[in-house]
Amino acid sequence: MRLAQHMSVASDRVRSTVIEATEFPELSRAYQVMGVPKVVINDRVQFEGALPEHEFLGAVLQAVETI
């Protein structure tokens, strides 16, 4: 999942945290992690598995869309 970190470098707006799920069971439970990798963006958009770059970007843009 290198995309998240590269996006962090690309924009001051983006922070990325890789979380080792088994070492953080409470966080994993809170975010209902059933399979990995699981990506959660702004606690609003989430998906499981690796996505190609344009789809990952789509998820990021969806997460910042104003309601």
Next chain:
Amino acid sequence: MYVMPILTPRDEAAVRKEFERIAGPVKLVVFSQELMAPELCQQNEQLVREVAELSDQITVEVLNLAIDRERAETYGVDQVPALVVEGSRDWGIRFYGIPLGYEFSNLIDSIIVASTGEPTLSEDTLASLRALASDVDIKVFSTPT
């Protein structure tokens, strides 16, 4: 006391090869808190130090989550073990937990991109990210295997 190294000589050789692409100084800021997670924090520190040994561009700073609260707040770190990968500035790259296995290659890649400041993303992606008007927090849950 002799502590078994985490990285094998083969790992080290592979990482050294990758680190030929490091383009500038990188600081690995480790947050520990022995009372919270003694073994994980120790292992994490050990791994980070072993990785830092493989390039003279990498420095390590170990902070305590309970004592260095202002730094933790600045970095937005509230868990241990945690790791911040900084280049010429803080890009916003964080790891919670020991980055081993699959996450290890992620760590090595993060160090390199933090040093160059040049993400390998398409022009379209870069343009969209430059246009972001609000903050984005990406959490990636992973496991070592």
